[in-house]
Amino acid sequence: MNAKTVEPVARHTISIIVDNEAGVLARVIGLFSGRGYNIEHLTVAPVDLEGNDSRITVVTAGTPMVIEQIKAQLERLVPVHKVGDLTLEGPSVERELALVKVHCEGSDRDEAQRVGDAFRARIVDSTRDSFIFEITGKSEKIKAFIELMDEFGLVEVVRTGVAALTRGREPL
Known part of the structure; x- marks a missing residue:
C-alpha cells in the first residue's frame, strides 16, 4: 500500500x-x-x-x-x-510598518515606553492616557510587539503589509 x-x-x-x-x-x-x-x-x-x-x-x-x-x-x-x-530567489529584505495605539496610565505608561524602546518603536503621538507607536521590521517582530502591548491596553492597530526586495544589484 x-x-x-x-x-x-x-x-x-x-x-x-x-x-x-x-x-x-x-x-x-x-x-x-x-x-x-x-x-x-x-x-x-x-x-x-x-x-x-x-x-x-x-x-x-x-x-x-x-x-x-x-x-x-x-x-x-x-x-x-x-x-x-522572493522566498525562492535568494536573499531578500522584508519589512512591514505598523501604527499601534495603546491606552495606558500611571506606571503602565513608563513600562509601555520601555517595551517600545526595546523594540525600537517610535512614539509618534501621545496624550495623557494613550500612545501611538510606529514600528517597522519583520512581521514576526511586529506581531510580538502587538502581543506585548495588549497587556497594557491595546486599542487599535493598522499594518501596511509586507514590502520586500531581493538583495544585491539586480532588480526582480
Missing part, C-alpha cells in the same frame, strides 16, 4: 511588476480569490519615476505546486511584466 505524501505548506512572498493602470489590482486579486488562495499581506505602489509601473507584493501560503500554479497564472495576466518568488 502506498502512503500518500503530504506536501508542506509554506509562506511565500511574491513580487509582481505590472502596468500602473485601473483594474490591474482587481485582476490580480481576482485570480487569488477565484481559486481560493488566501492573501496574508498585500502592498501596492508605483515603482518608477514616471508612474507607469507598480509593484504588487503578495504574501501567501501554499504547497510548492500551488505556489507554482499561482506564479504561472499571474504571468499569463496581460498587464503583468514580471513575477518573482
Whole structure:
C-alpha cells in the first residue's frame, strides 16, 4: 500500500511588476480569490519615476505546486511584466510598518515606553492616557510587539503589509 505524501505548506512572498493602470489590482486579486488562495499581506505602489509601473507584493501560503500554479497564472495576466518568488530567489529584505495605539496610565505608561524602546518603536503621538507607536521590521517582530502591548491596553492597530526586495544589484 502506498502512503500518500503530504506536501508542506509554506509562506511565500511574491513580487509582481505590472502596468500602473485601473483594474490591474482587481485582476490580480481576482485570480487569488477565484481559486481560493488566501492573501496574508498585500502592498501596492508605483515603482518608477514616471508612474507607469507598480509593484504588487503578495504574501501567501501554499504547497510548492500551488505556489507554482499561482506564479504561472499571474504571468499569463496581460498587464503583468514580471513575477518573482522572493522566498525562492535568494536573499531578500522584508519589512512591514505598523501604527499601534495603546491606552495606558500611571506606571503602565513608563513600562509601555520601555517595551517600545526595546523594540525600537517610535512614539509618534501621545496624550495623557494613550500612545501611538510606529514600528517597522519583520512581521514576526511586529506581531510580538502587538502581543506585548495588549497587556497594557491595546486599542487599535493598522499594518501596511509586507514590502520586500531581493538583495544585491539586480532588480526582480
